[in-house]
Amino acid sequence: xxxxxxxxxxxxxxxxxxxxxxxxxxxxxxxxxxxxxxxxxxxxxxxxxxxxxxxxxxxxxxxxxxxxxxxxxxxxxxxxxxxxxxxxxxxxxxxxxxxxxxxxxxxxxxxxxxxxxxxxxxxxxxxxxxxxxxxxxxxxxxxxxxxxxxxxxxxxxxxxxxxxxxxxxxxxxxxxxxxxxxxxxxxxxxxxxxxxxxxxxxxx
Numbered sequence: 001x002x003x004x005x006x007x008x009x010x011x012x013x014x015x016x017x018x019x020x021x022x023x024x025x026x027x028x029x030x031x032x033x034x035x036x037x038x039x040x041x042x043x044x045x046x047x048x049x050x051x052x053x054x055x056x057x058x059x060x061x062x063x064x065x066x067x068x069x070x071x072x073x074x075x076x077x078x079x080x081x082x083x084x085x086x087x088x089x090x091x092x093x094x095x096x097x098x099x100x101x102x103x104x105x106x107x108x109x110x111x112x113x114x115x116x117x118x119x120x121x122x123x124x125x126x127x128x129x130x131x132x133x134x135x136x137x138x139x140x141x142x143x144x145x146x147x148x149x150x151x152x153x154x155x156x157x158x159x160x161x162x163x164x165x166x167x168x169x170x171x172x173x174x175x176x177x178x179x180x181x182x183x184x185x186x187x188x189x190x191x192x193x194x195x196x197x198x199x200x201x202x203x204x
Contacts, residue, residue, distance in 0.1 A: 008045055010097035012105040014090045016050040018112045019082055023131050024058055027051050029157045030108060031062040031077065038161035040074045042168055044105060045097075048090055049079035056081055087118065095124040106167050108155065111139035120151060125171045127163045129155040150174075150181045 015030045017023035029035060030049060039047060051059045059079045066077070083090075094105040107119045111130040119126045128146065130139035147154035153170055155163035 008043055009101055009103040010046060010099070011042075011044045011103040012046045012048060012094045012097055013039055013044050013108060014048045014050075014087075014094040014105070015108040016087055016090070016110065016115060017052050017055070017131075018110050018115055019052070020112075021110075021131065021134060022052055022054055023110050023133075024055065025133070025157050026108070026110065026129055026131070027055055027058055028062065029129075029160050031059065031066060033066055035160050035164075036066065036075045036077075038164050042164060043103065044075060046076045046078070046093075046105075048093070049077070050083070050087065050090065051079050051081060053081050087115070088122065091119055091122045091124055095122050104171065106164065106171075108160070108163075111143045113142060116142070116146065116152065125167045125174070126152045127155040127160070127167050128152045129157060129160075129163075 013030075015026065017026055027049060030047065036047065049059060056079075063077055063079075091107055094107050096102050097105065104125070106125045106127060108127045108129060109115045109119060111128045116126065116128060128143040130143045132140065143152070143154045146152045150170065150173070153163050153166045
C-alpha cells in the first residue's frame with residue numbers, strides 16, 4: 001500500500017514471526033481487513049510486518065487483496081523478510097512512533113523467548129501469539145504464564161482484534177503505580193523465572 005497523508009500522530013503496530021520458522025497463519029491474521037479495521041479504531045497509522053525468509057509472496061498477495069477491496073486503506077502497510085541488524089529499530093518505532101510527536105503502539109509476536117525479552121526491554125506493549133504448528137515447543141505455556149502475570153497479552157489467531165483491545169487495556173494498567181506485575185506476581189517468579197521455567201532451565 002502507498003503511504004497515505006494523515007494528521008494523526010504516527011502509531012505503529014509491528015508484527016514479527018521471527019527468523020527460524022514460518023508462521024503464515026500470523027501473517028494472514030494481521031494482514032486482513034478485520035485486523036486493519038481494528039487498528040484504525042485505535043488510531044494506528046502503520047502496520048509493519050516481518051514475514052520471514054519465505055513469506056514475501058504471501059505478504060504481497062495479501063496486501064494486494066486488502067488494497068483491491070478498498071479495505072484497511074487507512075493503514076500504511078509495509079513489510080520485510082529478515083533484517084540482519086535485528087528488530088530493535090522496529091520495536092522502537094512501535095514504542096514511540098519514530099519521533100516526539102508519535103504515539104505508543106504495539107508489537108505482535110510469535111512466542112519466541114528472545115523476541116519477547118527484546119520487546120519487554122524496550123517497554124512496548126506486546127501481544128504474544130503462539131505458533132501451535134510447532135512441535136515440542138513451549139510457546140503456549142510461555143505465553144500463558146507471562147499473560148497471567150500481566151507482562152503481555154496472550155493473543156489468539158482467531159481473534160486478534162480482541163487481543164488489540166486487551167493490549168490497550170494493559171497499556172493503561174501498566175502506566176499505573178504500582179505496576180500490575182509487581183507485588184505477589186513479582187514475589188512468585190518474576191519475568192526471568194517464568195522464562196527460565198518455561199524454557200526448561202532450572203530455577204534456584
